[in-house]
Amino acid sequence: MTTQPIHEHATDNEPNFDFIGHFVRSYRAAKQESLQVLAERSGVSRSMIAQIESAQTTPTIVVLAKLAKAMDISVGDLVQPPEHALNINISEITPDKQVSKQGSAFVCHLLNSQTRHFSNEIYHFHFKTSGKTAFAANVAGSTKHIWLEQGSMLMYIANKRVSIKPQQLTSFNAAIPHRFECISTPLAKGLFYVVY
Known part of the structure; x- marks a missing residue:
């Protein structure tokens, strides 16, 4: 399994996936879950999850699938940029x-x-x-x-x-x-x- 580093400033040809690391970290914080617990449940190493969270590596599709399954979400929800994934809807009484x-x-x-x-x-x-x-x-x-x-x-x-x-x-x-x-x-x- 090879990974490529995520560059600080993505060009049009180099997508920036920093949001995946933020997503995983936010998930763990909300669940009050350690890296080790998520690693054991997902089958992804603790060090790999730490690298994803700190944007030091881009996860492969296999790693993303394992993390998504462990977090009980779809891979699509995990890899969608926040502006699309948040899906905020405000309703008013009219x-x-x-x-x-x-x-x-x-x-x-x-x-x-x-x-x-x-x-x-x-x-x-x-x-x-x-x-x-x-x-x-x-x-x-x-x-x-x-x-x-x-x-x-x-x-x-x-x-x-x-x-x-x-x-x-x-x-x-x-x-x-x-x-x-x-x-x-x-x-x-x-x-x-x-x-x-």
């Missing part, structure tokens, strides 16, 4: 994102919808007056996670009544029809996240 019925006590906006390894949707909701709303069943195997930012509300799912309080995360099988009810002030508002 009238065109409202998915609830006009005039309803319950107002809901779709903030984000993604399909990658699985499908998920993120919604912001609030009650503008006391009232209730009902949801049809989501697809089989789906889960809904509700984060209540303020207020309190009741959730009815099957024959069960659940009281949801602020600063709590409540998760349940969204394939069962359910409804929310808000009867107290401050009025309930928060986020829910559906995973399919």
Whole structure:
């Protein structure tokens, strides 16, 4: 296995892969993982990982594949330059994102919808007056996670009544029809996240 040094200033013919070293180092820092632990899990030597992190060498595709597998990411995510890999998306609550019925006590906006390894949707909701709303069943195997930012509300799912309080995360099988009810002030508002 031969490696070539990465040059400080890349030309158009010499790509600069310093970001791979930053990526690996950031991954280890986030996981509070030593070079040795990543080396053992990936099968890449400790010294090779240290050289990659300090931009002293360009890893081969075999080394990249081993590191990516050990970090549970795709090789594409590892080698994409940060400006492409970060994939930052900022969503705001705007009238065109409202998915609830006009005039309803319950107002809901779709903030984000993604399909990658699985499908998920993120919604912001609030009650503008006391009232209730009902949801049809989501697809089989789906889960809904509700984060209540303020207020309190009741959730009815099957024959069960659940009281949801602020600063709590409540998760349940969204394939069962359910409804929310808000009867107290401050009025309930928060986020829910559906995973399919």
